[in-house]
Amino acid sequence: MQDIILKPLNLRAERSLALTAFTVLGMVLAIASLLPFETIVSRFASVLGIGLVYVAGGLPAALRALTALWTERILDIDLLMVVAALAAAAVGAPFEGAVLLTLFSLSTTLEERAFGRARRAIEALMALRPETALRKAPDGTFEEVPAALLRVGDIVVLRPGVRVPADGTVLSGHGALDEASITGESMPVSKNPGAPVFEATVNLDGVLEVKVTKALAESTVARMIALVTQAQAAKAPSEQFSAWFGQRYTIAVLTGAVLAFAAFYWLGRDWDEALYRSATLLVAASPCAIVISVPAAILSALSAAARGGVLFKGGAAIETLAAVDIFAFDKTGTLTTGRAAVTGVVALDGNQTRFLSLLAGLEAQSEHHSADAIRREVSTRGIAFAHVDDVVNRPSAGIIGRHAEGQLWAGNPRLAEQMGASLDYPDLISLSETSQTIIYLGLGSKVLGAVSIADQLRPTSARALSALTQRGIKRIVMMTGDRRLVALRIGGELGLKADSIYADMLPEDKVHMVGKLASEGKVAFVGDGVNDAAALARADVGIAMGAAGSDVALQAADVALLSEDMERLAAAHDLAKKTASIIRQNLAFAIGAMIVLVTSGLFFDLPLPLAVIGHEGGTVLVVLNGLRLLTASSVRSG
Known part of the structure; x- marks a missing residue:
């Protein structure tokens, strides 16, 4: 699999780098014509260098242009550059054409290095796999x-x-x-x-x-590789527009250059000067910088996010997340750990060790999530489990077993009533008034005490929600299937108001609520990807928590947080907004530079070398601006 995916990519990258190196070498030789003391050697070196540039820098671009024209019926940027370089040579300015091809080759290699981040991400992931x-x-x-x-x-x-290994x-x-x-x-x-x-x-x-x-093909690394590959292929709306614009604009520029040549010639310019001016206009109007503006930023952001454990399913997810102004959260397993824990112990006789030993001995034979919480608590305290036989579950009530001292039971008030046990003790009444789950333990008709159990808030949840609010998110809501009393307790710890907390919700209720929120703005839904798949799909952006362990999350969500650190979510939103900002900067600069160059080419005598430097320099600058996102550390929480 590794060779199939990476070999063509590596060969293409190596070939591009080698051709650029030969092009630059040719340009170095071509500069010999600028030496103050011209000799036969310098003239020969210059001619040889220019020829090398046209072959190493121009021939590959021409082949790419002809391939695109033949197979896809597309006139692309490569064709513009080749035509402009040939036009420069035709008017006696082969050196300027060589400069154009050299800078174009360098910018193309720089673009491929940006695109190659996805390839190197796949390489890095595959390298992690033990043999x-x-x-x-x-x-x-x-x-x-x-x-x-x-x-x-x-x-x-x-x-x-x-x-x-797996x-x-x-x-x-x-x-x-x-x-x-x-x-x-x-x-x-x-x-x-x-x-x-x-x-x-x-x-x-x-x-x-x-x-x-899990089989190797379904492992976490395999799914990450698939996501990286899909993300590279899935284009954002801005990328799609850039590609659409570039193809059609190329035709317009070629047509415009021909019309400009006719106009200049009709206005009295001689053949060479009219051709020179139209070649200059051809270079000035080429939309390279516009076309590369978006993918340079998107791919850099994808790479930076992946390093921080956040996987976007393509550029569209980044652009949409940047526009989100409403966040809806599932509670269990998202804002909370989804793992119950013992929060309080009441032993009516004051002997907690004996009480917990009896309770753990009974719950050791139960599969309920509360039983797991009790076992972990008792094990952490180093208390031995009591020996209990003949354990039987009472559906919707609790569990009963036989102990040396008599019939032992644990469960809710319904089971206590069935056993004839009274719960009228101040400590038990105080415990039952909390918003937590209470499990009572009794021996025959005598209640021995109780434990309270509750889902725990993630340590990073409150900070993450606060960070989202500070970043301008106008509304945050929490949805849960739990009782409202429980939801209000968790929501209160997070600083949410009562009208932003929705409880007793079925999966279809969450979908309906996400749809209702969508009428107010762009909505991101954050869930664990199990019961929340429909809501994840309904939201403008579905974000799955802890996706390293959830198949459903990766299938339903647009963004996968591999870590369970909620602060990564706020950081990912911040990265998305930075990416959108850089895209706007790139497009504004690229369009502005092109307007200046085209205006100068039409109404002023813009020299071809200056048009070359302005065009290719602008392309390099927008690529470098996009690559700034590679250094983004915001996805990693502090």
């Missing part, structure tokens, strides 16, 4: 095999310092992984049994056994 993996055989032994042979269900061992789940072991290459996270991420790991991340310490959960 081999240590696979566990059925008999318990280990064998080193090519990573490409791994299949779903295989178990691999990760030693310290090795890269993860997406998977930790079966055993504890360690820290460097996920910067995938999510952009600067700090190592702790991994315990049950945690996901992503291909090409680095195991820093510990020995982990990992079960492969």
